[in-house]
Amino acid sequence: MAAEQDYLTEVLAQAADGHEYQWLDEYHGNPNELLKIKHQCCFSFNLSPNQFKAGKRCYIHQRCGDDAN
């Protein structure tokens, strides 16, 4: 596995809810580049690794988990 892909894996591994997300694009070395990511709700959207690290999440389910009831 390329070091670039390891970085994306690491970003997910460092987040408590990282297991709910899957990157659909390849990382090209720029942490601010928007990449396609898929949430467990099956909604996919564009997010940069830095935005994910800053806590940005699936924007149609911003309260996924918070507001389940």
Ligand SMILES: [Zn+2]
């Ligand atoms: Zn969602």
